[in-house]
Amino acid sequence: MALIVVMSVSEFNRAVATIFLLILLVLANNVMADEPRIEVVGLFKDRAVIVVDGKRYFVKKGKTISGNIKLLSSTNQEVVLEVNGKEQRLKLGGRIGGFLKKPADKEVVIWKSSYGMFLTVGSINGFPVNFLVDTGATKVALNRRDAEHYGVVIDERLRRVMVSTASGYAPAFLVKLNKVRVGSITLRGVDAIVMEGNHPKKVLLGMSFLNRVNFNQKGQSLMLTSK
Incomplete structure (x- = not known):
């Protein structure tokens, strides 16, 4: 015996909208889960310490890490990265990508200066x-x-x-x-x-x-x- 559900037009529209929203959330989660999670934990002239998906890299200007992340420039104020062909500017502690993943402990790396001070x-x-x-x-x-x-x-x-x-x-x-x-x-x-x-x-x-x-x-x- 077939089950017949009777609903008003407004109820039908709300149901369709809810299903559509759930589909969008699933698709967004899949896309963002595949993006690398990048965090800047150390900044210096022409080099930086960057964490990608939990793995720490000490990167020099012009070098590429994790296949598609290139350090274009770096100062003690900000870093410029090329990620998947797009330029990204981040300050110390800045993060991009993988926002739906559980965040790791926050960390900062400080390097000793030429004067012997942190x-x-x-x-x-x-x-x-x-x-x-x-x-x-x-x-x-x-x-x-x-x-x-x-x-x-x-x-x-x-x-x-x-x-x-x-x-x-x-x-x-x-x-x-x-x-x-x-x-x-x-x-x-x-x-x-x-x-x-x-x-x-x-x-x-x-x-x-x-x-x-x-x-x-x-x-x-x-x-x-x-x-």
């Missing part, structure tokens, strides 16, 4: 920052002028402390930074100290940030991975 770029409260990694600093540290530029409110009623510097002790304020980003890793509510005067010249990425990520030094590189 320098990287990021942001505080959305403002671009050049960081100097300092495992000897108990907290993220910055001078007052930089702090005010990054939107940190300095209230004279904040707790004041004395901190040791190369030239002696200096007064500082204890503050909490709303958001600190290094590459693809973003932390909120990061403890910091704001020092009077022009010290430190660069923002110190201290242990109040580093203790909240996994970090491991291997030779000339320092890898940060989200917990």
